[in-house]
Amino acid sequence: MNDSIPLAYSSCWSQNGRLRCSKGVPWMKDTYLRWLGGRGMDCIGWNDQEVVFMWGGPPELVEPFGAMEMTGLGRVGSKEVSRTDSKVGQAWFGLDKPESGLKSGLEPDLIEKSGSKSRLNSGLSPIHSETHADRVTVAAFNPSLFFNHPHSFSFPVTIGLTYAKNRFERSEVLLVRQKRNRDRVRSLSGMLEESAYAAVTQGSGLRRLAHVLTVAGSDSGGGAGIQADIKACAAACVYCSSVITSVTAQNTIGVQGVYSLAENFVAEQLRSVLSDMQVDVIKTGMLPSPGMITVLCQIIKEFPVRAVVVDPVMVSTSGDVLSGPSTLSGKELLPLADVVTPNLKEASALLGGISLDTVGDMRFAAKSIHAFGARNVLVKGGDLPGSSDAIDIFFDGEQFHELCGPRIMTRNTHGTGCTLASYIAAELAKGTPMLQSVQAAKSFVKSALLYSKDLMIGNGPQGPFDHLFMLKNQLNNYAPKWSFNANSLLLYAVTDSRMNKKWARSITEAVKASIEGGATIIQLREKEVETSEFVKEAVDCMAICRSHHVPLLINDRIDVALACDADGVHIGQSDMPAELARKILGPGKIIGVSCKTPAQAMKAWADGADYIGCGGVFPTNTKQSNPTIGLKGLETVCLASKLPVVAIGGIGAGNVQSVMELGVPNLKGVAVVSALFDQESVTTETRRLKSFLTVR
Numbered sequence: 001m002n003d004s005i006p007l008a009y010s011s012c013w014s015q016n017g018r019l020r021c022s023k024g025v026p027w028m029k030d031t032y033l034r035w036l037g038g039r040g041m042d043c044i045g046w047n048d049q050e051v052v053f054m055w056g057g058p059p060e061l062v063e064p065f066g067a068m069e070m071t072g073l074g075r076v077g078s079k080e081v082s083r084t085d086s087k088v089g090q091a092w093f094g095l096d097k098p099e100s101g102l103k104s105g106l107e108p109d110l111i112e113k114s115g116s117k118s119r120l121n122s123g124l125s126p127i128h129s130e131t132h133a134d135r136v137t138v139a140a141f142n143p144s145l146f147f148n149h150p151h152s153f154s155f156p157v158t159i160g161l162t163y164a165k166n167r168f169e170r171s172e173v174l175l176v177r178q179k180r181n182r183d184r185v186r187s188l189s190g191m192l193e194e195s196a197y198a199a200v201t202q203g204s205g206l207r208r209l210a211h212v213l214t215v216a217g218s219d220s221g222g223g224a225g226i227q228a229d230i231k232a233c234a235a236a237c238v239y240c241s242s243v244i245t246s247v248t249a250q251n252t253i254g255v256q257g258v259y260s261l262a263e264n265f266v267a268e269q270l271r272s273v274l275s276d277m278q279v280d281v282i283k284t285g286m287l288p289s290p291g292m293i294t295v296l297c298q299i300i301k302e303f304p305v306r307a308v309v310v311d312p313v314m315v316s317t318s319g320d321v322l323s324g325p326s327t328l329s330g331k332e333l334l335p336l337a338d339v340v341t342p343n344l345k346e347a348s349a350l351l352g353g354i355s356l357d358t359v360g361d362m363r364f365a366a367k368s369i370h371a372f373g374a375r376n377v378l379v380k381g382g383d384l385p386g387s388s389d390a391i392d393i394f395f396d397g398e399q400f401h402e403l404c405g406p407r408i409m410t411r412n413t414h415g416t417g418c419t420l421a422s423y424i425a426a427e428l429a430k431g432t433p434m435l436q437s438v439q440a441a442k443s444f445v446k447s448a449l450l451y452s453k454d455l456m457i458g459n460g461p462q463g464p465f466d467h468l469f470m471l472k473n474q475l476n477n478y479a480p481k482w483s484f485n486a487n488s489l490l491l492y493a494v495t496d497s498r499m500n501k502k503w504a505r506s507i508t509e510a511v512k513a514s515i516e517g518g519a520t521i522i523q524l525r526e527k528e529v530e531t532s533e534f535v536k537e538a539v540d541c542m543a544i545c546r547s548h549h550v551p552l553l554i555n556d557r558i559d560v561a562l563a564c565d566a567d568g569v570h571i572g573q574s575d576m577p578a579e580l581a582r583k584i585l586g587p588g589k590i591i592g593v594s595c596k597t598p599a600q601a602m603k604a605w606a607d608g609a610d611y612i613g614c615g616g617v618f619p620t621n622t623k624q625s626n627p628t629i630g631l632k633g634l635e636t637v638c639l640a641s642k643l644p645v646v647a648i649g650g651i652g653a654g655n656v657q658s659v660m661e662l663g664v665p666n667l668k669g670v671a672v673v674s675a676l677f678d679q680e681s682v683t684t685e686t687r688r689l690k691s692f693l694t695v696r
């Protein structure tokens with residue numbers, strides 16, 4: 001990289017809750033869309049030597065900073081300038097307001113006091129010009145500190161970051177007084193780093209990879225510990241560096257020996273990685289001594305990262321003790337954790353050995369561990385007695401989420417805890433929000449276990465599984481599925497080639513019209529179209545659906561779904577078995593399965609489906625010889641199903657209400673063919689049907 005760094009000018013602001021950017025700033029848009037969930041706002045100022053980023057805004061903007069109102073301050077040249085206005089949606093920092101050209105956002109008296117006005121304006125280039133900078137300074141501060149500070153104009157910067165000559169320097173004062181703010185600032189640091197990095201690499205041809213640092217023990221058998229962490233991150237397409245705390249002699253039979261490294265050598269490894277590389281997330285595993293935790297905590301404070309994931313490894317799956325509960329109960333690390341992921345045994349140990357036998361107990365444990373200072377807690381109930389499901393409790397300090405999945409019956413579960421935590425860390429490193437990261441990790445572990453359930457590695461009772469099962473598909477279709485929302489089943493439009501032909505419509509016209517009318521998910525059920533034509537049309541339909549954020553599934557044809565990178569497939573009882581479809585498609589695709597009985601619904605769940613289609617609720621002419629199960633049959637299947645259900649068969653404006661009035665919580669919507677597509681105007685009929693439906 002040159003000392004002189006090309007940099008595009010930008011300004012982003014929020015308007016009606018949406019991110020707006022001035023021209024010529026794709027990197028900025030990406031960065032902020034990614035980190036501020038599409039509601040970002042910031043300002044940037046610059047002169048020939050230095051560029052300043054600032055952002056701020058309403059509390060919801062700065063998720064994951066919770067309730068902290070954040071705003072920015074910065075410098076132009078070497079001079080500090082004043083504060084932002086932190087009103088909702090209005091915070092800008094004095095350099096320009098895009099709608100009205102160059103304009104100061106500073107309050108007049110502050111401009112006067114800081115004497116910054118002339119400096120500000122004289123330091124600016126015209127809007128949308130390009131400049132070159134060899135330094136990028138990013139600063140943010142907490143206004144509550146600012147306003148409480150006795151010398152307001154000394155700018156209590158909570159964190160500042162300068163990128164100059166290929167290095168980040170944290171040169172600003174760290175003024176962090178409250179624990180709550182310290183947590184926020186750690187996360188903020190990652191964002192600042194990302195922004196500065198994005199700025200300086202723009203136009204340089206360089207790019208960076210999301211990065212997790214795992215601090216854990218080595219498992220010689222390769223199933224858990226550092227080895228599992230690296231594989232989980234690789235599966236999530238994230239770079240993983242590793243600091244080894246302990247070396248274990250371990251196989252599928254148990255742990256034969258543990259050799260812990262000296263604390264100062266662990267510190268040396270940590271400093272080595274963190275002083276050189278831009279680590280996004282630190283994930284911790286086996287930390288064999290309280291002293292090692294103290295060292296780690298000190299270094300995390302010295303080198304703040306975006307998030308810390310703590311897997312409180314205490315006992316191996318074989319039952320061998322890897323570190324005592326006293327190690328974590330020192331409670332130094334938990335207040336730094338963005339998420340902690342104990343299993344039942346670990347949660348119990350953290351809480352002094354209480355027994356945890358029910359989902360209610362797990363909720364209690366999650367809340368109690370949260371009180372130690374972790375921002376989020378995931379209590380894993382994989383070994384909850386008497387449950388055929390794997391139920392985890394996620395608590396974010398306000399809300400509980402019960403995350404349910406089928407328990408996969410296999411001996412190959414060694415390393416699931418390490419893998420889950422590392423996958424969460426990897427998703428967080430990519431910018432995925434916390435709950436979705438946890439869901440994506442659960443989905444990954446489930447798929448890996450399913451894929452590996454018959455593997456035979458080692459002779460002991462607990463085998464490892466295959467993290468890189470997707471590579472065997474030779475297909476790069478491993479995108480996180482967290483975008484699937486069961487509410488999208490509300491009005492499910494299923495196309496029909498015969499009807500398209502009858503009304504002289506192309507598939508794309510049919511899809512466009514149904515989306516216009518309000519369809520919430522589309523299935524291409526084109527039984528009479530030639531494959532080459534089908535793939536071509538499906539690719540076009542995908543483009544339409546993507547641009548409208550409507551998922552598109554393919555009926556029966558897994559090959560076509562892969563060819564057009566559809567969001568998933570819908571399969572029947574006589575099609576490719578769902579379990580195999582999941583193996584072929586990977587965890588990133590949506591799979592729906594047709595079910596007429598409770599037993600089929602249970603199997604679909606165990607096979608890794610995402611929803612079931614249940615019918616025929618009423619007689620239909622669209623599908624020959626289709627048994628009708630009636631409203632009663634639909635209700636029975638819904639009650640037996642752990643998956644969301646969409647009703648199908650003979651449904652139209654005249655009877656849709658009777659279906660939805662069943663009021664079963666997992667009945668999420670109706671799938672319809674002829675009432676939408678065997679009609680003159682698909683848009684009108686879709687709109688009409690939609691008017692009877694509301695998300696529950």
Ligand SMILES: Cc1ncc(COP(=O)(O)OP(=O)(O)O)c(N)n1
Nearest residue numbers: 555570571572573594613614648671
């Ligand atoms: C949402 C939805 N539910 C059920 C079906 C029927 O699928 P299948 O049993 O595979 O029958 P065909 O559609 O292939 O005739 C569906 N397509 N969609």
Ligand SMILES: Cc1nc(C(=O)O)sc1CCOP(=O)(O)O
Nearest residue numbers: 615616620622649650672673674
């Ligand atoms: C494709 C399909 N599957 C069914 C099932 O019972 O699984 S009924 C059906 C046809 C639904 O078409 P219409 O909305 O025109 O009745």
